[in-house]
Amino acid sequence: MSKDEDISIGIVGLSEWGVEEGQTGRGLYIDTTRGRIKTLIHHHPELPTTKAIVWVSGASGGLDGPADRMYQLLGEEMAPDVTSIRLDYRHPGDLTESVMDTLSAVSFLTGTGHEDIVLVGHSFGGAVVISAAPFSDDVRGVVALSSQTAGAFNVSNVAPRALLLIHGDEDLVLHHNCSEMIFNWANEPKELLLMPGSGHRLSECAREVQFKVKQWVLEHLKCGIDLGK
Numbered sequence: 001m002s003k004d005e006d007i008s009i010g011i012v013g014l015s016e017w018g019v020e021e022g023q024t025g026r027g028l029y030i031d032t033t034r035g036r037i038k039t040l041i042h043h044h045p046e047l048p049t050t051k052a053i054v055w056v057s058g059a060s061g062g063l064d065g066p067a068d069r070m071y072q073l074l075g076e077e078m079a080p081d082v083t084s085i086r087l088d089y090r091h092p093g094d095l096t097e098s099v100m101d102t103l104s105a106v107s108f109l110t111g112t113g114h115e116d117i118v119l120v121g122h123s124f125g126g127a128v129v130i131s132a133a134p135f136s137d138d139v140r141g142v143v144a145l146s147s148q149t150a151g152a153f154n155v156s157n158v159a160p161r162a163l164l165l166i167h168g169d170e171d172l173v174l175h176h177n178c179s180e181m182i183f184n185w186a187n188e189p190k191e192l193l194l195m196p197g198s199g200h201r202l203s204e205c206a207r208e209v210q211f212k213v214k215q216w217v218l219e220h221l222k223c224g225i226d227l228g229k
Contacts, residue, residue, distance in 0.1 A: 149181055172199060
């Protein structure tokens with residue numbers, strides 16, 4: 001999608017939902033002019049921060065992400081220094097609608113005092129965050145994990161925001177050439193990390209990916225936090 005494409009959506013209300021066993025965070029529905037978005041928030045209301053992350057998944061949606069439920073794990077680890085919002089798409093697999101969902105989460109965060117935001121997406125979600133980033137001046141960086149190329153052709157528009165691409169070199173769903181192509185299309189600052197022996201969900205190198213993503217996010221949000229936490 002292009003930056004000139006109309007992606008009109010507005011937040012009309014918020015409501016809570018009961019988090020099921022095995023999940024963590026605060027269940028929050030973001031009601032919009034285009035429907036209800038299901039999210040999980042990791043934050044501490046009495047310890048406000050201006051730093052935040054939006055986490056989005058692949059074409060099937062979901063809240064946990066790749067690399068052994070990395071979104072949940074890092075959301076917990078980085079709170080309260082960084083607010084996390086894990087988002088489940090209204091229409092999984094629809095790029096335009098998913099970009100709208102992501103920008104609604106960004107709008108929610110900016111409306112609650114967050115000024116520095118990183119977007120993280122896996123697979124289809126990589127294209128979502130690449131497409132969404134140019135629409136917000138509050139987005140400081142983008143992380144695309146095992147990303148598809150469809151929807152990522154305009155990655156040059158992500159700059160001057162930083163871009164991190166991570167891909168397994170044994171990905172049988174989306175070949176690592178996808179991230180290599182995106183890297184070549186992108187402008188600086190950019191970084192590409194190929195994970196040896198790892199597949200599409202990056203499970204084989206989960207700890208390394210978790211550490212790299214956490215380190216990169218904290219650096220680009222300029223958080224004064226011990227990276228070895």
